[in-house]
Amino acid sequence: MKTLKTTLHVYAFTTVTPEGKAEWKAFKAKLKAAGNGKAFEAWGSGKKYSEYAQGEVVLTTSTLFNNQWNVAGDSPTNPGARAFTWALDVYSGGRGFYKTGHYLVVTDEMKDLLHKRHVCGYCGHQVDSDADLTFCPSESCIGSQYLKADQLHLTRMKRVDDPNPTRDPLTKAEEGHLLPKYEAAQANTRETRRLAALARITADADREVGEAHTGRDILKWLLGSKEPMLIDLVLDGNVLYYAHKSEVGFGWKDPVEDKDALDLLLQTHNGGFLWKYRIK
Numbered sequence: 001m002k003t004l005k006t007t008l009h010v011y012a013f014t015t016v017t018p019e020g021k022a023e024w025k026a027f028k029a030k031l032k033a034a035g036n037g038k039a040f041e042a043w044g045s046g047k048k049y050s051e052y053a054q055g056e057v058v059l060t061t062s063t064l065f066n067n068q069w070n071v072a073g074d075s076p077t078n079p080g081a082r083a084f085t086w087a088l089d090v091y092s093g094g095r096g097f098y099k100t101g102h103y104l105v106v107t108d109e110m111k112d113l114l115h116k117r118h119v120c121g122y123c124g125h126q127v128d129s130d131a132d133l134t135f136c137p138s139e140s141c142i143g144s145q146y147l148k149a150d151q152l153h154l155t156r157m158k159r160v161d162d163p164n165p166t167r168d169p170l171t172k173a174e175e176g177h178l179l180p181k182y183e184a185a186q187a188n189t190r191e192t193r194r195l196a197a198l199a200r201i202t203a204d205a206d207r208e209v210g211e212a213h214t215g216r217d218i219l220k221w222l223l224g225s226k227e228p229m230l231i232d233l234v235l236d237g238n239v240l241y242y243a244h245k246s247e248v249g250f251g252w253k254d255p256v257e258d259k260d261a262l263d264l265l266l267q268t269h270n271g272g273f274l275w276k277y278r279i280k
């Protein structure tokens, strides 16, 4: 997996005084100029995003976002965290005097990656390309059983750094190209699901038949024993086969009076009871 390095900074400003206000304003201008974008605001205790460790971070690049990065598990600081290009803690109930949070130094490498990376508006599939891509190349996307024909414009690819996430409607030409592809992919998906449903229905029925046969064999074994204690358990409906546990429960309705005698009988009669059991 490709990774890259940058630095995470933690900041804290107090804007009670005019000097503090000026410092905050200068800080915001600096981040804007550096390409940190808009602050990602976190509402809460005001400490969510300022309690990061300052220092070098290693970022993963498999999935990219325009305002946040995943920190690698082996990063020297903040391993496994979600680091924001610019995070600002907002004190709920506070008067906005305190400005804390963190930000990343946005490197050219980060900018290039975000610009090269294209994302599908429907499934989130990402592709790296220098050229503009039109539609999502993922077969599972256009074949998704949930994708409606009137949502096809959402499969339009956009660069991750595109500030406007809205996908334009399909042009007539695009529709003419995409609709047949959509219909073919949907037919494929339907066929795959049809075969899976057939297999599932057959497997379910086979399992149920197998369980019914086991239940029958158990009761036949007990009734065939000619042992009054075993026969009465069946006649009283006090034995149950739990197919999901492959276990027979004796005394599930009324506790068995002499458990030791039943246990001995089950172990010794006719070579022993063939199934796993439990006596209550």
Ligand SMILES: [Zn+2]
Pocket: 120, 121, 122, 123, 124, 125, 136, 137, 138, 141, 142, 155
């Ligand atoms: Zn897609």
